[in-house]
Amino acid sequence: MADTHAIATGHSTGHSSEHPPQLRHHFDDMHQQFDSATFGMWVFLLTEIMFFGGMFGAYTVYRSMYPEAFAATSNFMNPAFGAANTAVLIVSSLTMALAVRAAHLGQQKFLQLMLVLTMIFGTAFLVIKGFEYHEHWVDMKVPLFPGHWAWDGPLAPPQYAHQAQILFCFYFFMTGFHAVHMVVGLGIMTTILLMARKGSFGPAYYTPVEVSGLYWHFVDIVWIFLFPLLYLIGHTKNLI
Amino acid sequence: MSTALQDPQTTETPNYLNAEYGWKSWLFTTDHKRIAVLYLISISVMFALGGVFAMLIRLELLTPQGDLVNSDTYNKFFTMHGVTMVFFFLIPSIPATLGNFLVPMMIGAKDLAFPRINLLSWYIYIAGALFALAAIVMGGVDTGWTFYTPFSTTYSNTFVITAAVGVFIAGFSSILTGLNFIVTVHKMRAPGMTWGRLPLFVWANYATALIQVLGTPVVAITLALVGLERAFHIGIFDPAIGGDPILFQHMFWFYSHPAVYIMILPGMGVISEIVTCFSRKGVFGYSFIAGSSLGIAIIGFLVWGHHMFVTGMSMYAGLYFSLLTMLVAVPSAIKVFNWTATMFRGSISYETPMLYAFGFIGLFTIGGLTGLYLGTLGMDVHLTDTYFVIAHFHYVMVGGMVVAYLGGLHFWWPKITGKMYPEGWGKFSALLVFAGFNLTFFPQFILGYLGQPRRYHAYAPEFQVLNVMSTAGASVLGIGFVIPLVYFLWSLKYGKPAGNNPYGAKGLEWTTQSPPTTFNFDVTPIVTEEAYAYAKHEETHVG
Amino acid sequence: MHPVTPVRTYVLIWLTLTILTFVTFYVSTINLGAFNIVVALGIAAIKMTLVIWFFMHVRTDNPLTKLFVFAGFFWMAILLVFTLGDYFSRAWMPGGKFW
Numbered sequence: 080m081a082d083t084h085a086i087a088t089g090h091s092t093g094h095s096s097e098h099p100p101q102l103r104h105h106f107d108d109m110h111q112q113f114d115s116a117t118f119g120m121w122v123f124l125l126t127e128i129m130f131f132g133g134m135f136g137a138y139t140v141y142r143s144m145y146p147e148a149f150a151a152t153s154n155f156m157n158p159a160f161g162a163a164n165t166a167v168l169i170v171s172s173l174t175m176a177l178a179v180r181a182a183h184l185g186q187q188k189f190l191q192l193m194l195v196l197t198m199i200f201g202t203a204f205l206v207i208k209g210f211e212y213h214e215h216w217v218d219m220k221v222p223l224f225p226g227h228w229a230w231d232g233p234l235a236p237p238q239y240a241h242q243a244q245i246l247f248c249f250y251f252f253m254t255g256f257h258a259v260h261m262v263v264g265l266g267i268m269t270t271i272l273l274m275a276r277k278g279s280f281g282p283a284y285y286t287p288v289e290v291s292g293l294y295w296h297f298v299d300i301v302w303i304f305l306f307p308l309l310y311l312i313g314h315t316k317n318l319i
Numbered sequence: 320m321s322t323a324l325q326d327p328q329t330t331e332t333p334n335y336l337n338a339e340y341g342w343k344s345w346l347f348t349t350d351h352k353r354i355a356v357l358y359l360i361s362i363s364v365m366f367a368l369g370g371v372f373a374m375l376i377r378l379e380l381l382t383p384q385g386d387l388v389n390s391d392t393y394n395k396f397f398t399m400h401g402v403t404m405v406f407f408f409l410i411p412s413i414p415a416t417l418g419n420f421l422v423p424m425m426i427g428a429k430d431l432a433f434p435r436i437n438l439l440s441w442y443i444y445i446a447g448a449l450f451a452l453a454a455i456v457m458g459g460v461d462t463g464w465t466f467y468t469p470f471s472t473t474y475s476n477t478f479v480i481t482a483a484v485g486v487f488i489a490g491f492s493s494i495l496t497g498l499n500f501i502v503t504v505h506k507m508r509a510p511g512m513t514w515g516r517l518p519l520f521v522w523a524n525y526a527t528a529l530i531q532v533l534g535t536p537v538v539a540i541t542l543a544l545v546g547l548e549r550a551f552h553i554g555i556f557d558p559a560i561g562g563d564p565i566l567f568q569h570m571f572w573f574y575s576h577p578a579v580y581i582m583i584l585p586g587m588g589v590i591s592e593i594v595t596c597f598s599r600k601g602v603f604g605y606s607f608i609a610g611s612s613l614g615i616a617i618i619g620f621l622v623w624g625h626h627m628f629v630t631g632m633s634m635y636a637g638l639y640f641s642l643l644t645m646l647v648a649v650p651s652a653i654k655v656f657n658w659t660a661t662m663f664r665g666s667i668s669y670e671t672p673m674l675y676a677f678g679f680i681g682l683f684t685i686g687g688l689t690g691l692y693l694g695t696l697g698m699d700v701h702l703t704d705t706y707f708v709i710a711h712f713h714y715v716m717v718g719g720m721v722v723a724y725l726g727g728l729h730f731w732w733p734k735i736t737g738k739m740y741p742e743g744w745g746k747f748s749a750l751l752v753f754a755g756f757n758l759t760f761f762p763q764f765i766l767g768y769l770g771q772p773r774r775y776h777a778y779a780p781e782f783q784v785l786n787v788m789s790t791a792g793a794s795v796l797g798i799g800f801v802i803p804l805v806y807f808l809w810s811l812k813y814g815k816p817a818g819n820n821p822y823g824a825k826g827l828e829w830t831t832q833s834p835p836t837t838f839n840f841d842v843t844p845i846v847t848e849e850a851y852a853y854a855k856h857e858e859t860h861v862g
Numbered sequence: 863m864h865p866v867t868p869v870r871t872y873v874l875i876w877l878t879l880t881i882l883t884f885v886t887f888y889v890s891t892i893n894l895g896a897f898n899i900v901v902a903l904g905i906a907a908i909k910m911t912l913v914i915w916f917f918m919h920v921r922t923d924n925p926l927t928k929l930f931v932f933a934g935f936f937w938m939a940i941l942l943v944f945t946l947g948d949y950f951s952r953a954w955m956p957g958g959k960f961w
Binding site: 117118121122124125128129132133135136139140143144145158162165166169170172173175176177180183184289292293296297299300303304306307308311312 | 864866867869872873875876879880883886887890898899902903905906909910913914916917918919926927930931933934935937938941942945946949960961
């Protein structure tokens with residue numbers, strides 16, 4: 080296991096044969112630094128699993144409590160938006176994985192191209208989300224703001240008004256927190272792109288790209304679950 | 320800081336304290352030892368604040384009538400006491416101070432894996448604390464530290480969102496500390512420092528870090544939902560509009576029960592270090608103590624429902640939660656037995672840290688056993704929400720954790736500052752703390768058994784004598800806490816210079832100078848001996 | 863550091879993910895009753911595993927990382943199972959129900 084690295088190599092301080100500028104002083108070598116950074120990102124993703132997991136859990140409880148209300152709310156979800164977003168994010172994961180690979184191989188131009196494409200797809204995701212949120216806003220299905228929530232019409236049985244409100248809230252919270260993570264991801268990608276343009280990455284050092292890639296893929300995975308949960312299940316009656 | 324170095328007896332050997340001067344060298348430091356000191360100061364301030372609220376509570380409870388303050392204000396007292404003590408003192412306490420300082424040194428590393436994230440976690444802590452202070456200053460919160468809904472979301476007229484934001488932010492500080500420790504222990508051990516040779520303090524902090532990383536995000540999302548519900552008036556947890564308050568409790572306690580293990584595990588780690596040193600003996604059952612730390616961390620996640628037995632939760636859930644609660648006591652008991660066995664036929668000396676260790680073992684045992692009463696479904700029906708619960712958790716939190724924290728501070732003070740505290744005063748305060756603590760909280764077991772409910776500013780007149788005893792004890796306990804503050808500060812300037820290893824303890828941290836240099840070790844140590852390798856001839860000396 | 867994965871592998875995984883997305887979408891239009899949710903979440907789990915295994919390099923990672931990834935999902939499962947266990951077992955009590 081990589082964590083026995085420290086014992087296996089048993090090297091002492093003082094040698095400077097391999098001391099690239101990016102090696103931080105408290106690490107023994109680049110390998111330990113890379114290992115620690117990626118492991119650290121995985122531990123962080125663990126916390127994200129629990130964060131979103133808490134939300135998924137609460138949502139699951141309410142869905143189980145109010146199955147009919149849930150069926151009614153699914154009439155107002157647009158799976159086409161959801162599917163488009165899913166496709167966009169999956170492609171962005173491909174370009175991200177290719178970007179990490181390019182960084183590892185020192186292919187600077189290709190790396191920058193893949194990073195830009197990833198950001199374009201990420202932005203496309205947010206734009207589609209924006210259209211979708213706008214549609215909900217116009218349809219009066221945003222419970223967070225008075226004046227933009229109305230539960231009426233043939234598809235909205237009145238006895239489920241409060242429950243529908245709760246379920247819509249969860250819809251906005253879950254997609255909203257996800258979107259926030261996407262925005263942060265775009266910020267990270269911008270930083271990585273700027274570093275890439277300065278030629279910071281190559282076979283000896285591409286840790287930030289790898290670590291950012293892990294984050295990006297995770298945000299994709301959250302959406303992979305959000306899509307069926309929020310858009311598809313209970314949707315067999317009304318198709319867009 | 321600079322005062323430590325005006326003592327002419329310490330020739331100014333370069334160390335982490337005098338390596339650089341000025342406020343920037345402290346506020347932008349990445350040295351884990353300086354960050355530990357920053358945390359030490361911050362959490363001491365929050366501890367004092369929490370103590371002030373405790374004093375106000377005990378003052379009100381001197382008389383049966385609610386005559387000092389009205390009930391709303393009293394509710395704010397116990398809420399702010401709980402919030403500051405739990406989230407801003409106990410949760411960070413040992414990991415952020417002693418853990419930050421010692422874990423890298425104990426494993427032979429130059430620093431934690433992510434020193435800048437370490438500094439960031441302190442800044443995040445400060446930001447969270449500022450929000451909590453803002454909530455207090457603006458008028459306080461009265462929901463209890465548990466933020467139960469729908470009171471906290473709908474009916475309370477206090478600054479719930481501000482306080483919840485403060486706790487949410489402080490949670491990230493905790494997560495980052497935990498993340499740092501996990502990666503550090505896995506990836507940065509010195510050559511020869513195998514998992515089986517790690518000091519038990521490191522095992523304890525590692526297990527704690529696992530809990531921090533896995534549990535804290537859930538309370539983060541829970542409090543976020545509370546804040547969002549309160550801000551947008553949606554009925555997520557409000558039963559009047561279809562919400563479920565029990566769901567809040569499930570999500571809240573999913574974190575908050577493991578949180579109590581975040582609070583106690585590092586203390587247990589400290590006790591392992593102290594007991595071995597002052598018994599001059601290798602620990603009994605090293606692998607069991609190490610394994611029990613992991614066991615507590617894991618099983619601790621499976622028992623949260625024991626806070627909810629009377630809420631309307633299903634009886635079958637109550638059954639499995641109660642059973643697992645019985646199970647989680649086993650690893651803790653293993654530790655107590657092993658510490659005792661460590662002392663058997665050891666060469667015991669009674670320095671201040673060891674006095675605190677003895678106090679811990681006795682008081683934690685009482686606290687832990689009373690937890691079993693509460694974990695028993697039938698008994699909990701009568702004891703829940705009474706002073707029995709309060710006595711139980713103060714025995715483990717204060718009699719356990721705070722006592723261990725003080726013991727650890729005394730034990731490693733010479734390493735951290737290069738100075739000795741006055742031993743006589745140390746022993747005196749330890750005894751004062753022990754006496755004051757028992758006088759404060761033992762009567763509360765009786766009060767709870769007799770039926771005095773918690774979180775009420777008034778009580779039935781027949782309970783007054785015990786309440787007065789409790790308040791008297793609290794004053795003694797308070798003095799017991801203040802005296803070390805005074806002599807610790809005194810020792811910075813006037814304390815006897817400590818050598819590298821004033822207690823003759825084993826452990827890599829004791830091989831360095833006191834205070835250590837910025838990078839801890841000039842040469843990365845290569846570890847060849849087991850932990851606690853006290854010499855045989857030291858072990859069997861009896862009498 | 864990881865061994866380099868060929869571009870072909872990444873593109874194949876992407877294609878698989880996209881196809882699975884279509885499958886999810888079309889299965890959701892067929893009424894399978896309670897089975898809909900099983901299929902939808904099951905396919906999502908497969909997609910997630912592909913992303914983790916290939917795109918996130920867990921396939922070539924050390925056992926420690928694999929353990930931590932598993933632990934994350936296991937812990938989320940603890941939260942869900944024990945909480946839902948409470949709600950579902952209420953129905954077993956006399957007069958009890960889920961909500």
